[in-house]
Amino acid sequence: MQVSRKYDIIVIGGGIIGTAIGKILKENLKLAKIALLEKEEALGRHQSSHNSQVLHAGIYYKSDSLKAKLCVEGAKLIYDYCNIKNIPVKKYGKLIIARDVLDKYRLKELYKQGLRNNVSGIELLEWKSVKNIQPHCQGLQALWSPNSGNINWEVVTKSFAEDFKNAAGDIFLDFGVKCIKESNEASHPLIIMGEKGNFLAKYVVTCLGLYSGSLTGPQNGFENVSLQVNYYTLNPRLNRFVKTNIYAIPHIDMPFIGVHFSPTVEGEVLLGPSAIPALKLDSYDKSAIDITYIRNKVFSKNVGFLFLKNFQTCLHQVTEAVSGDFRTAVLNKYLPMISKNDILPGPTAVQGQIVTKDGEFVDDFLFEIFEGEGVQKRIINCRFVPSPGATSSLAIANMVYDKIRKVDNFGN
Numbered sequence: 001m002q003v004s005r006k007y008d009i010i011v012i013g014g015g016i017i018g019t020a021i022g023k024i025l026k027e028n029l030k031l032a033k034i035a036l037l038e039k040e041e042a043l044g045r046h047q048s049s050h051n052s053q054v055l056h057a058g059i060y061y062k063s064d065s066l067k068a069k070l071c072v073e074g075a076k077l078i079y080d081y082c083n084i085k086n087i088p089v090k091k092y093g094k095l096i097i098a099r100d101v102l103d104k105y106r107l108k109e110l111y112k113q114g115l116r117n118n119v120s121g122i123e124l125l126e127w128k129s130v131k132n133i134q135p136h137c138q139g140l141q142a143l144w145s146p147n148s149g150n151i152n153w154e155v156v157t158k159s160f161a162e163d164f165k166n167a168a169g170d171i172f173l174d175f176g177v178k179c180i181k182e183s184n185e186a187s188h189p190l191i192i193m194g195e196k197g198n199f200l201a202k203y204v205v206t207c208l209g210l211y212s213g214s215l216t217g218p219q220n221g222f223e224n225v226s227l228q229v230n231y232y233t234l235n236p237r238l239n240r241f242v243k244t245n246i247y248a249i250p251h252i253d254m255p256f257i258g259v260h261f262s263p264t265v266e267g268e269v270l271l272g273p274s275a276i277p278a279l280k281l282d283s284y285d286k287s288a289i290d291i292t293y294i295r296n297k298v299f300s301k302n303v304g305f306l307f308l309k310n311f312q313t314c315l316h317q318v319t320e321a322v323s324g325d326f327r328t329a330v331l332n333k334y335l336p337m338i339s340k341n342d343i344l345p346g347p348t349a350v351q352g353q354i355v356t357k358d359g360e361f362v363d364d365f366l367f368e369i370f371e372g373e374g375v376q377k378r379i380i381n382c383r384f385v386p387s388p389g390a391t392s393s394l395a396i397a398n399m400v401y402d403k404i405r406k407v408d409n410f411g412n
Contacts, residue, residue, distance in 0.1 A: 005035070005198075005200070006188050006199070006201070007034060007035045007188075007201050007202075008029075008034060008201070008202050008408075008410055009025060009029075009032055009033075009034045009035075009201060009202065009203045009205065009404065010035050010036075010037060010192055010199055010201040010203075010204050010205070011025070011034070011035070011036045011037070011204075011205045011206075011207065012037045012177055012192070012204065012206045012207065012208065012215070013037075013038065013206060013207030013208050013209060013382075014036055014037070014038030014040070014043040014044065014157075014161070014173070015043070015046060015047060015048040016048040016156060016157040016160065016389070016390050016393045017207040017209075017382055017385050017389060017396060017397075018036060018038070018205075018207035019036065019043060019157050019158075019160035019161045020160050020393035020394055020396065020397040021205055021207065021382075021396070021397045021400050021401075022036045022160070022161070022164040022169055023161075023163045023164045023167070023169075023397065024394065024397035024398055024400070024401050025205075025397070025401055025404065026164055026167040026168065026169040027163070028401050029401075029404075029405070029410045031410050032410035033170075034164075034169050035171070035172060035199065036161075036164065036169060036170070036171045036172070037172050037175045037177060037192070037194070038171070038172070038173050038174075038175065039174070039175060039176040039177070041173055043158060043161050043171075043173070044153075044154045044157035044158065046209050046210060046282070046350070047209055047210075047349065047350070047352070047389075048153050048154055048390065049153065049154035049157070050229075050284065050347060050348070050349035050350065051153060051349060051387070051390065052231065052260070052262045053150050053151060053152055053153060053265065053270070054094075054148065054150055054245060054262055054391075055075060055078060055089065055148065055151050055390075055391050056071055056075065056387070056388040056391045057071075057072070057075055057094070057114075057120075057122070057147050058071040058072040058114070058117045058118075058119045058388070058391075059110055059113065059114040059117065059119050059122065059143070059145060060110070060250055061113075061117065061364075062113070062363075063113055063116040063117055065364045065365075066364055066365040066367075067364055067365055067388060067392070068117040070365065070388075070392035070395040070396055070399070071388040071391050071392045071395075072118055072119060073395035073398075074388070074391050074392035074394055074395035075147065075391050077395060077398075078151070078156070078391060078393070078394060079149070081156075081159075082151065082156070085159055087155055087156060087159060088151070088152070088155075089149050089150070089151040089265065090149055090150045090151070090263070090265050091146065091147060091148075091149045092148070092149060092244045092245055092263055093133070093144065093145060093147070093148055093149075093244045093245065094144075094145040094148035094245040094246075094247055095133065095134055095137065095143070095144055095244055095245065095246050096110065096143040096145070096247045096248075096249065096250075097137065097139040097141075097142050097247065097248060097249070097334060098140050098143075099138075099139050099140060099249075099333060100140065103140070103141075103249050104140060106249050107124065107141055107142070107143050108124065110249075111124050114143070119145065119147070121145065121146045121147050122143060122144065122145050122146075123143070124141065124142075124143055124144075125141065125142050125143070125144050126141060127139065127140060127141060127142075129144075130144075133243065133244060134242075134243055134244055134246065135243075136241045136335060137246055137334055137335060138333065138334055138335070138336060139334065148245055150245070150262060150263060150264055150265055151265060152264070152265055152266070156393075160393075174196070175194050175197075176194060176195045176196075177192055177193070177194050177215060178193045178194060178195060179193050179215060180192050180193070180204060180215050181193065181375060182374055182375055183200055185200060187202075188202055189375075189378060190202070190203070190375055190378055190379075192204065201378075202378065202408065203378050203379070203380070203404060203407075203408070204375075204378065204379045204380075205379070205380045205381075205382070205400060205404075206381045206382060207385070208382075209352055209385075210224070210226060210281055210350060210352040211224075211281075211282075212224065212354075212381070212382070212383050212384060212385075213381065213383055215381075216368065216376065216379055216381045216383075221356060221357040222302075222354045222355070222357075222383075223355045224281070224352060224353075224354060225277070225278075225297060225352075225353050225354075225355055226277075226278035226280070226281050226282065226350050226351065226352055226353070227275045227276065227277060227278055227350070227351045227352075227353060228275070228277070228278040228279075228348065228350060229272075229273045229274070229348065229349040229350065230272060230273055230274050230275075230276075230286075230346070230348055231272045231273045231346035231347050231348070231349070232270070232271040232272050232327070232343045232345065233268050233269065233270060233271065233344045233345070233346040234261070234268070234269035234270075234271055234338070234342060234343070234344070235341070235342035235343075235344060236268075237342075238269075238335075238337065238338065238342055239263070239267070239268075239269050242261045242335070243263075244263070245260060245262050245263070246261040246334055246335070247259075247260040247261075248260065248333075248334070259271075259272065259330050259331060259334070260272075261331075261334070261335070270347075271346070272327075273349070274327070275351065279293070279294055280293055281293055281350075282350060283350065284348050284349070284350060286348060300355075302355040302356065302357055303355055303359075304359070305357075305358060305359020306355050306359040306360070306361070307359075308359065309359050309360075324340050324343065325340065327343060328340045351386065352384075352386065353386065354366070354384050362384055365384060365385055365386075365389070365396075366384035366385075367380065367382055367383060367399075368380070368381040368383050369381075369403050370403070370407070380400055380403060380404070382396070382400075
C-alpha cells in the first residue's frame, strides 16, 4: 500500500487524553505537522463519555504518585480552561463520609494525604458542620473537598479536538491502526499501518484506553482486563436531597471508589457504581459476550491471583450489581429516604484495568516514554490512564509535550 501522508507526530486515540495531547503539542510546536487518528466514527466514544462526570481534587492518590501530582495540576488547568471556553462546570464539592470508628481513622489518613498532595480547601468536619452542607445525609464525620466538581467530559474532549483543528492539526476518524513498524525512510522512521492507508511519522503517542499496549510490543507481565461499570440514576423527585457529591470511604487496594452520589451538570444524580468483570473487552451492551476474551481471562494466572486475593471485595461488587435490595441497603446508609423503586437504570461504562503477574491492580498512571529498542525509542505509550485521567488530561498533555520537546523541537 503506497504511503502518501507524512507527519512529525501522530497521536493514536481520540479520547480526552489523545485530544488533550494533540491540542497541547500543536499549540506549542507550531511548525510541527501533527495528526490524530481515531478508529471510531466520532471522538470520545469510550471512557471519555462513559464516566461519573466528576472533576477530582486529588485526595485519594498516594503522595509520591503521578496520579497525585497530575490530578492536582490538571484540576486547576481544567477549571481555567472551562472558564475561558464557557464550558459548564459545577463546583458542587464532595463529602467523603465516615460511618464508624474505623472509617474515622481512615478518613483522617485521607485528610493527611490530601494535605500532602496540596489539595486546597479540604477540611475534616464533625457531623454538625456536615449537616449545614448536606442536611439529609447520615454518618459520623466527613472530609469536605469544596473544589471537587462535576463536568461533562465528552464536551471537554470535543473542545480539545476543536482547538487542535484550529491550530492546523489533522484528525482522521474511522481509521483503525493495525501496527507500527520501522519504515525505510530516515526522515520519518515509523510507519503506522492502518486499515485504510498508512502514515509515516517521526514520533508516535498512543492513547488507546481499553486497548492500551496492543501496538507497542512486550507487555512486561501486565494483562489488560475490563470491568463493566453500572451506574444508576436517582428518581428526579429526590434530586433535591443531593446537594453535593457524596462518597463512601474508598477501597484501599482495589480500583473501586465505593458507592457515591454524583449530581451531573445536566441535572441528574448518578448512583453507584457497581463494577463486575466484563464479558467482552469493549462493549457497553450488558449482554455482549466474547468467548475468546472470557476464556483468556478465566485461565489467566494474573486474574486468578487477583480474585483469590480479593474474593470478599469482588463478591460484594457482584452482589451489589445483581441485587436491587442489597444496592438499596448500601445507598440507605447515606440517604435513608431512598427506596428500591427510586433507583432507576443508568448508563453503563467499561473501565480498563491492568493486572500484574502477582494478581495486583496497577494503582498509578503508567507511561512508557521512548523505552526499549527499535520503534519503541520513538513512541510515548500512555499505557494506563484511568480515573483521574480526565481531570489530569491537560497536565498529562503538558508532560508529553515536555518529553517530546526535549528530543526534538521541530524548529521552534
